[in-house]
Amino acid sequence: MNEPNFPENFISILSAEPGFDAGNFINAHQNTESPTSIRLNPFKKHALKTDGQVPWCVDGYYLNTRPSFTFDPLFHAGCYYVQEASSMFIDHILKTIRPDKDEPVKILDLCAAPGGKSTLINSAIGADDLLVANEIIKTRVPVLCDNLNRWGTANSIVSNNDPKDFGRLTGFFDIILADAPCSGSGMFRKDPAAMNEWSEANVNLCHQRQERILADVYPALKEDGYLIYSTCSYSHQENEEILDWLCDTFNMESLPIPMVRQTHHDKEWGIVETRSEKHQAFGYRFYPGQAKGEGLFAACLKKKEQADDAPSFKAKGHQKLALQEIEIVKRYLIEPENYYYNKINDDWLAINRIHKESLDTLQRYLYIKKSGVRIGKLMGKDLVPDHELALSIHTNKDAFLQTELTYEQAIQYLRRENIDINPTDKGWSLMCFEGEPLGWAKLLPNRINNYYPKEIRILASPPTP
Numbered sequence: 491m492n493e494p495n496f497p498e499n500f501i502s503i504l505s506a507e508p509g510f511d512a513g514n515f516i517n518a519h520q521n522t523e524s525p526t527s528i529r530l531n532p533f534k535k536h537a538l539k540t541d542g543q544v545p546w547c548v549d550g551y552y553l554n555t556r557p558s559f560t561f562d563p564l565f566h567a568g569c570y571y572v573q574e575a576s577s578m579f580i581d582h583i584l585k586t587i588r589p590d591k592d593e594p595v596k597i598l599d600l601c602a603a604p605g606g607k608s609t610l611i612n613s614a615i616g617a618d619d620l621l622v623a624n625e626i627i628k629t630r631v632p633v634l635c636d637n638l639n640r641w642g643t644a645n646s647i648v649s650n651n652d653p654k655d656f657g658r659l660t661g662f663f664d665i666i667l668a669d670a671p672c673s674g675s676g677m678f679r680k681d682p683a684a685m686n687e688w689s690e691a692n693v694n695l696c697h698q699r700q701e702r703i704l705a706d707v708y709p710a711l712k713e714d715g716y717l718i719y720s721t722c723s724y725s726h727q728e729n730e731e732i733l734d735w736l737c738d739t740f741n742m743e744s745l746p747i748p749m750v751r752q753t754h755h756d757k758e759w760g761i762v763e764t765r766s767e768k769h770q771a772f773g774y775r776f777y778p779g780q781a782k783g784e785g786l787f788a789a790c791l792k793k794k795e796q797a798d799d800a801p802s803f804k805a806k807g808h809q810k811l812a813l814q815e816i817e818i819v820k821r822y823l824i825e826p827e828n829y830y831y832n833k834i835n836d837d838w839l840a841i842n843r844i845h846k847e848s849l850d851t852l853q854r855y856l857y858i859k860k861s862g863v864r865i866g867k868l869m870g871k872d873l874v875p876d877h878e879l880a881l882s883i884h885t886n887k888d889a890f891l892q893t894e895l896t897y898e899q900a901i902q903y904l905r906r907e908n909i910d911i912n913p914t915d916k917g918w919s920l921m922c923f924e925g926e927p928l929g930w931a932k933l934l935p936n937r938i939n940n941y942y943p944k945e946i947r948i949l950a951s952p953p954t955p
């Protein structure tokens with residue numbers, strides 16, 4: 491392989507970081523490829539062949555080869571997410587700060603698209619916990635929604651807001667993850683071209699933006715709430731310096747994260763624990779060649795000052811007409827009494843009942859793009875089901891026809907092509923591969939109407955065998 495074209499002085503500056511092994515780092519960039527890893531969806535258990543576990547994440551696995559995920563129907567069904575292994579460390583932090591999951595929590599994933607860490611948080615929380623996944627850039631919101639739709643749970647909300655909009659939700663969140671936009675050096679092995687675009691000026695800009703994002707969102711954290719901060723940069727300014735700035739500016743206490751789980755211990759993980767200069771705040775660094783993953787920095791701090799009371803807002807009850815409609819849409823969910831039903835424009839949505847008040851409050855302050863699961867539209871007494879309902883783990887599948895597809899038919903379906911089947915029944919059918927729903931089709935005499943959403947259909951040509 492070619493010698494990596496690191497920016498000038500990059501290695502010498504990094505060599506000042508305690509625990510950094512320059513030889514291993516250069517070798518990893520020159521002679522090894524990024525490991526392929528996936529995280530399984532605990533709600534859609536499916537036996538998948540993997541090649542060893544990611545030690546810091548219960549659902550994380552390495553694969554020895556990189557298959558074509560686009561042409562795997564189980565990927566589209568949401569059975570797993572393709573995620574860089576180091577990022578999965580957030581799971582370990584969440585398990586450390588919430589070992590018993592006793593009290594329900596509200597978690598904000600502030601910089602969420604495309605949704606890798608949002609689906610991870612979703613796996614780590616229970617139905618009574620709420621995830622708000624936010625993305626500032628409008629064009630990146632659809633991919634975030636698609637990934638959460640595939641995950642299939644009904645306890646997440648997607649918003650499209652600037653971090654400063656969260657300032658009004660004082661003390662609302664128990665945990666905030668700020669996976670901040672950064673200069674991206676941690677991705678040099680995966681994307682060597684990024685080395686040419688890297689600059690110290692950009693590191694400084696990123697540092698300033700990170701401070702601004704954190705200052706904007708800080709009021710939204712509860713007293714004793716946790717802030718998880720992460721970047722995919724190796725730069726001190728974007729990592730330990732930010733921790734010192736947080737401790738200087740706010741009353742925050744840094745948390746050590748013990749690197750122990752089951753049979754694994756510190757050494758095997760290869761993660762480097764660092765301390766910031768001024769406040770000795772704990773940080774965790776991942777270097778290719780030392781830990782099995784790409785570059786990552788993560789840290790966790792606890793807010794030690796009183797937060798203003800969280801705003802709370804209760805919307806009025808449903809209209810009479812809506813109550814009749816609710817009785818109809820309820821049929822399509824398992825345990826229908828668990829949900830609060832909400833109609834937006836003509837769409838019916840359901841979210842775990844416990845989150846009604848939070849949703850009412852968030853709707854006042856934020857631009858909500860998705861909440862819970864979108865069931866569909868009613869045409870008289872008939873439901874036109876939404877794609878989200880097909881992928882939801884809460885769907886009453888018995889209320890619909892189900893068509894099992896072969897691999898070739900599943901790919902035709904995901905490409906939104908005609909499928910070569912002669913239906914014997916009539917009506918809305920879940921189109922399934924190995925029992926996992928992929929989406930909807932309408933079965934008609936002698937024909938099938940493929941309702942797979944155009945926006946997410948497979949466009950690429952299948953690989954030649």
Ligand SMILES: C[S@@+](CC[C@H](N)C(=O)[O-])C[C@H]1O[C@@H](n2cnc3c(N)ncnc32)[C@H](O)[C@@H]1O
Nearest residue numbers: 601602603604605606607626627669670671703
């Ligand atoms: C590192 S990426 C997030 C990756 C994501 N957490 C995941 O695991 O899939 C950073 C995100 O921050 C967003 N972003 C960019 N500028 C921002 C700003 N000023 N405030 C908040 N978010 C911003 C980007 O659009 C991007 O989606």
